[in-house]
Amino acid sequence: MDLVPPLAIRFVLDNARFAAGVFILAALSGCASLMPQTMELAKGLPPGLPDKVELTETPFFSQQRYQCGPAALATVLNTAGVKVTDEDLVPEVYLPTREGSLQVEMLAAARRHGLISYQLAPRFEDVLREIAAGTPVVVLQNLGMFSSGWHYAVAIGYDYEKGTLVLRSGTQERDVMPFGVHEVVWLRGGYWAMVVMPPDKIPATADENRWLASVAALERIGDARNSRTAYRTFLGRWPENVNASIGLANAHHSLGELKDAEAVLRKAESRAPDSVVVLNNLAQTLSDLGRDQEALPFAERAVAAGGPFAGAAQKTRDAIAQKLGSKGAGVQRLQ
Amino acid sequence: MRSSWTRMLCRLLMVLMIWTPFQLAQAGMIGTDQLVVASANADRTTVLEFLGRADVANQLQSFGLDAKSATDRVAAMTDQEVQMLAGKINSMPAGADSTGIILLLIIVGVAVWWIWFRR
Numbered sequence: 001m002d003l004v005p006p007l008a009i010r011f012v013l014d015n016a017r018f019a020a021g022v023f024i025l026a027a028l029s030g031c032a033s034l035m036p037q038t039m040e041l042a043k044g045l046p047p048g049l050p051d052k053v054e055l056t057e058t059p060f061f062s063q064q065r066y067q068c069g070p071a072a073l074a075t076v077l078n079t080a081g082v083k084v085t086d087e088d089l090v091p092e093v094y095l096p097t098r099e100g101s102l103q104v105e106m107l108a109a110a111r112r113h114g115l116i117s118y119q120l121a122p123r124f125e126d127v128l129r130e131i132a133a134g135t136p137v138v139v140l141q142n143l144g145m146f147s148s149g150w151h152y153a154v155a156i157g158y159d160y161e162k163g164t165l166v167l168r169s170g171t172q173e174r175d176v177m178p179f180g181v182h183e184v185v186w187l188r189g190g191y192w193a194m195v196v197m198p199p200d201k202i203p204a205t206a207d208e209n210r211w212l213a214s215v216a217a218l219e220r221i222g223d224a225r226n227s228r229t230a231y232r233t234f235l236g237r238w239p240e241n242v243n244a245s246i247g248l249a250n251a252h253h254s255l256g257e258l259k260d261a262e263a264v265l266r267k268a269e270s271r272a273p274d275s276v277v278v279l280n281n282l283a284q285t286l287s288d289l290g291r292d293q294e295a296l297p298f299a300e301r302a303v304a305a306g307g308p309f310a311g312a313a314q315k316t317r318d319a320i321a322q323k324l325g326s327k328g329a330g331v332q333r334l335q
Numbered sequence: 336m337r338s339s340w341t342r343m344l345c346r347l348l349m350v351l352m353i354w355t356p357f358q359l360a361q362a363g364m365i366g367t368d369q370l371v372v373a374s375a376n377a378d379r380t381t382v383l384e385f386l387g388r389a390d391v392a393n394q395l396q397s398f399g400l401d402a403k404s405a406t407d408r409v410a411a412m413t414d415q416e417v418q419m420l421a422g423k424i425n426s427m428p429a430g431a432d433s434t435g436i437i438l439l440l441i442i443v444g445v446a447v448w449w450i451w452f453r454r
Contacts, residue, residue: 098397100429163451247367284363
């Protein structure tokens with residue numbers, strides 16, 4: 001007996017197979033566009049990267065409920081040499097009624113421990129480069145179906161041949177995730193990734209200006225000692241950067257090292273003789289050293305240069321003139 | 336009546352706590368942070384930024400922090416970070432849990448493997 005299915009059924013079966021084929025193809029091409037960077041990586045390993053890296057020494061903090069933020073941050077802070085536990089960090093990054101941690105606070109909290117936080121460019125390759133340079137990377141993933149499900153994990157390794165990323169994630173010490181899966185959940189947070197560096201190091205993928213802003217952020221919260229180290233390190237790499245010199249001088253100034261501040265600013269002044277900030281800060285430093293006579297010409301030049309800091313320069317100039325006594329103060333005033 | 340006074344007092348204290356670092360800033364020196372972020376008018380942004388900080392600290396408090404941690408946290412932020420948060424905390428991602436990896440991801444995973452090994 002030959003059991004030939006009736007024509008109608010055969011038609012449906014064939015079509016089902018065909019439909020399934022179409023569906024899988026569509027899903028695959030759909031997925032491909034969901035993971036553009038993975039597709040790019042699939043073409044070849046970017047130059048200079050090893051095939052396989054895993055930072056096995058990276059500590060692991062198994063997260064408590066909702067507290068992947070503190071756990072991820074503790075992981076990278078410890079790698080950068082600061083001994084803290086995830087519990088120590090709860091009051092610094094966890095928001096009780098949001099039951100989670102904000103990205104901004106992850107960046108800010110590292111500074112409270114004398115470290116510099118840096119948000120990476122939204123590139124998969126940069127994550128791999130940081131790992132290859134020995135720096136674990138905090139990534140924000142969205143593992144939920146809709147908008148909730150945000151999660152911080154720490155990428156600590158990869159295997160290019162297998163196409164997998166290794167993460168310290170949640171309660172998993174070694175979570176292995178295919179590149180594409182990671183990209184899909186990572187893309188939903190706008191490819192957000194950060195690294196945390198001790199002040200004497202620079203991230204492998206650091207952009208000059210954005211790294212300077214990261215160092216200035218540490219200086220801004222009043223950590224002059226560590227920002228002094230960071231500016232020195234910065235100038236070791238980019239010696240021509242006048243803003244970094246100003247930063248170094250500011251750090252010296254707030255540590256009371258006025259002579260050092262003066263030396264740095266004089267060098268900067270020879271390179272950028274029209275910089276209002278260099279001139280103003282040099283004038284102020286000289287004045288703080290009790291050398292108002294010497295300071296005044298720099299203050300005058302700062303005022304003359306104008307720009308967005310003209311107001312501050314005018315105030316500095318007036319204060320110096322006042323200290324010198326009223327004799328020349330009114331006459332030489334520049335309008 | 337009493338609670339509105341308390342609230343007023345809390346606000347005042349918070350403003351004072353936030354104001355302190357500005358008073359500590361060194362007279363006469365132009366800060367590096369003002370420099371690396373180009374701004375058209377340095378004096379004006381300082382005032383706006385100060386208001387933003389008090390505002391964000393208030394919001395953080397409404398998410399369950401005490402006044403001290405709220406101000407400490409805001410103090411560690413840059414001006415742009417404060418501006419990013421102002422008024423938007425509720426709509427921002429807050430990384431929380433790793434549970435709930437879903438079927439979709441498994442399908443995506445299979446697709447990924449296919450792509451990776453067919454390259």
